[in-house]
Amino acid sequence: MGKRHDSIGIKQAIRLEWMQKAANLILAGLDTKAIRQELHEFLAERKGNGSEGERSDQTRTFVVNSLMKIWAAPEQELLPFRDASLAFLQEHPSMALAVHWGMISAVYPFWFNVARQTGRLLALQDQVTQTQIINRLKEQYGDRQTVSRYARFVIRSFVAWGFLKDSKAKGCYEKANLVCITDVKMAILMLESAIMATPESKCSLGLLLNNPAFFPFQLPVMTGDLVSQCSERIDVVRYGLDDEFLTLKFN
Incomplete structure (x- = not known):
């Protein structure tokens, strides 16, 4: 299980509605090829900040690859968990936020570790800065440039999912409602x-x-x-x- 835990992987912000789209395509019975094509069309003019506008083929491919790896084609050892999560999501659509959180954490432990460092800091203080989170992650993953860049995508995803709120100061965040x-x-x-x-x-x-x-x-x-x-x-x-x-x- 080492490769999954050592890799960072999340190369773009991941919005909750994109996760739901991927899950819905699986529940609709589409095969992986059709799901990939549908996601490319869906994301063609959807940006990570929630706005509409054409995005590059490269950034769209990054997101599609992540969504495929999370929901449509996870590693073999994750399939039973994926299937259980899908079944629960279908039965309890109101719990989508938690289901998607669990799935992305299992597939991309980097997401989980960004959350862990964020939670540790928020247990000590009312606000947390992007720099503080990244510095703690570098202690775990090393001082790689990719750690800083990809952590920013995860943090922006936390804001988009409603888990963090932007404060008045740039790069500083507050905890949202539980x-x-x-x-x-x-x-x-x-x-x-x-x-x-x-x-x-x-x-x-x-x-x-x-x-x-x-x-x-x-x-x-x-x-x-x-x-x-x-x-x-x-x-x-x-x-x-x-x-x-x-x-x-x-x-």
């Missing part, structure tokens, strides 16, 4: 996405529920027993009296 997750199955899908975004493919339940990467959300209190009952893809391993670790089952 999205309350009350459906346990949705919450467990989000935990699963977080485990997939973690190189070790395991994490303690307590740390997961309090992971700063979930800063846009309020998750319900859950026990390991509840997770075991509701998920076929997560194992719960107990250490001592209180420690519960969640690990992924791989076929």
Whole structure:
């Protein structure tokens, strides 16, 4: 699972409505070739800032490739999670925000890590700057130019999704209102996405529920027993009296 966790990958801002379009095309039964063509046509005059206007073939291709990798053609090990997320999205369209968050986090752990550093900073202060987030990411990924550039795309996506708000100062952001997750199955899908975004493919339940990467959300209190009952893809391993670790089952 190393390649997925080491790569950065997100080369353009990803808007929520584009994610929904990709998911809808799969739910409509289109094959991957048709989905790719439909996405190219859909994005031909849609820019990352939400405005209409012609975009270059290169930037459009970056976005289409990302959307295909997230929803239409994820890695083999992610297919069961993708299928479960699609089924949940179809049954609960009002939960689209959380479903798409989980899917993009699993496919692109860089997204999850940008969220984690953002959440850590927001736990300490009311506002966070782009520079602060990027500096923390460089500690993890190294001082690569691509880290700065691609992190900006993710941060702008957070704003577009409604998770951050622009403050009066340029490059400075405030936390938006929390999205309350009350459906346990949705919450467990989000935990699963977080485990997939973690190189070790395991994490303690307590740390997961309090992971700063979930800063846009309020998750319900859950026990390991509840997770075991509701998920076929997560194992719960107990250490001592209180420690519960969640690990992924791989076929």
